[in-house]
Amino acid sequence: MDIADCREFFPSVTTPLPGGRLPIYLDGPGGSQVPASVVTAMTGYYLSSNANTHGAFWTSRLTDRTITEARLAAADFLGASSPETISFGQNMTTLNFLLSEAIAGTLKPGDEIVVTELDHEANVAPWLRLQDRGIRVRQIPLRDDGRLDSDAWAHTLSSRTKLVALGWASNALGTVNPVAEIRQWTRQVGAWLLIDAVHWAPHGPIDVGALEPDFLLCSSYKFFGPHVGILYSAPGRLEALPTLRVRTQNPHPPYRIETGTLNHAALAGVTGAINFIAACGQAGETRRDRLQDAMKRIYAYEHRLVADLYQELLNIPGIRVYGPPVDDNPRTPTLSFTVDGCHSAEVASLLAAEDIYVWDGDFYALGVLTHYGLQDQGGLVRIGLAPYNTAEEITRTVEVLAQIASARGSKRP
Ligand SMILES: Cc1ncc(COP(=O)(O)O)c(C=O)c1O
Structure with missing residues (x-):
């Protein structure tokens, strides 16, 4: 199976919410969604x-x-x-x-x-x-x-x-x-x-x-x-x-x-x-071979998505991204940021109101939060990508984040 096709196997990702909208799961680092076969x-x-x-x-x-x-x-x-x-x-x-x-x-x-x-x-x-x-x-x-x-x-x-x-x-x-x-x-x-x-x-x-x-x-x-x-x-x-x-x-x-x-x-x-x-692996005789192939494909798929997300976030005034850049070096598709003038819990709530699910806070990585002194800000907002995420979901998320950051920006002195 192509990684881009794996989404259809996740009922929670493809089933609309009572209001009719599909949820956008960007909370993978806290726990991924589960395919029906599991x-x-x-x-x-x-x-x-x-x-x-x-x-x-x-x-x-x-x-x-x-x-x-x-x-x-x-x-x-x-x-x-x-x-x-x-x-x-x-x-x-x-x-x-x-x-x-x-x-x-x-x-x-x-x-x-x-x-x-x-x-x-x-x-x-x-x-x-x-x-x-x-x-x-x-x-x-x-x-x-x-x-x-x-x-x-x-x-x-x-x-x-x-x-x-x-x-x-x-x-x-x-x-x-x-x-x-x-x-x-x-x-x-x-x-x-x-x-x-x-x-x-x-x-x-x-x-x-x-x-x-x-x-x-x-x-x-x-x-x-x-x-x-x-x-x-x-x-x-x-x-x-x-x-x-x-x-x-x-x-x-x-x-x-x-x-x-x-x-x-x-x-x-x-x-x-x-x-x-x-x-999800296409090459190999044994399960181990296919797993390795699948993980390489998952890495490549997620890396493309996160590279786009990273560039988009850098372009939004008022958003500060933490952690290493998304370039050719190994990196997971996990991006954390803050929005100037907006507590991270509020950013997560505003996204949740649009059915976009992200985590905010310290993610139990206490050293990271202390290092950047982000306690008063409510820690970081974290977007974590998974193979069931799509380019369209990234576009929608960036759109909402740009609105949040611009609304805060207009309130800043
Ligand atoms: C990097 C990392 N290590 C350890 C853990 C703890 O894993 P568990 O929830 O299985 O105890 C987590 C959970 O989020 C994690 O992200």
């Missing part, structure tokens, strides 16, 4: 496979298969060599807290963890709390251009660094970090690298086989699936960690960090979402 997969689980795991009977066996299929699908999506490297949880944040607790059990006072000012709280708070146990948490600062200060790595990393917790892409600014380069630097000091790929996963290909992170996390509701957190652990990593577990829990990966019963229907949805993405 809903069918989830309801199908409840209709024909609903049971707990490892029973002697048919539906229990189907449930075991549902879970195995989800691990295989996620392994294909991430480029992992085996399904045993894939663990599931409630969401990325919860998995990361469980992981931080387990990793803390291997650290001693004076050891260091490096986080960044660009990251989402889900990849900062789990590490900051370890300061109570004598672990030093250091931070790579953000520059005004929306990128991390690359010079800071050299004097922050040392033999004391045990872990670097890094976002692949910023959900607030669309910045894409040079993860492969940072992997080399962490290797030089013998530190583990944990990647928060939640915001990158919907927008570009991931290959853990090539990148070789120690851990990588993402969340299926950002890429057309239900609310499930996914953790990739490099072979050998999870076994070594004292995870929180009940005595009856399987102590081996991938189960070692999976506390309690998983959301089986949602896992059927994870497989559905990954199969949907694979169907």
